[in-house]
Amino acid sequence: MKRVFRAASLLQVAHARNVLLSAGIQSELRNQYLAGALGDLPMMETWPQLYVDDGDEQVALRALARAAAAPVGAAWTCEDCGEVLEPQFTSCWRCGTSVSDKH
Numbered sequence: 134m135k136r137v138f139r140a141a142s143l144l145q146v147a148h149a150r151n152v153l154l155s156a157g158i159q160s161e162l163r164n165q166y167l168a169g170a171l172g173d174l175p176m177m178e179t180w181p182q183l184y185v186d187d188g189d190e191q192v193a194l195r196a197l198a199r200a201a202a203a204p205v206g207a208a209w210t211c212e213d214c215g216e217v218l219e220p221q222f223t224s225c226w227r228c229g230t231s232v233s234d235k236h
């Protein structure tokens with residue numbers, strides 16, 4: 134397994150996990166309940182983290198990079214079918230067009 138993402142906020146990690154799922158990649162969430170635990174671990178080691186199979190690492194990193202590059206906080210309109218989509222979606226749920234195809 135390879136770690137492809139970590140963040141202090143479980144929300145961010147959950148979002149990243151959704152990004153991977155929409156790219157067809159299963160990920161494993163670790164440290165979900167460890168954050169906030171006291172101990173000798175370095176802070177970042179206690180953050181929630183996403184792991185994927187070794188073979189999925191490159192695809193996962195690309196999917197996350199695409200999602201990070203997408204505009205955040207603004208709805209977007211699918212150029213193919215006109216559907217208005219929430220910013221957290223990186224592809225159109227109706228026709229499957231990816232927002233990153235348009236940039």
Ligand SMILES: [Zn+2]
Nearest residue numbers: 211214225228
């Ligand atoms: Zn569409």
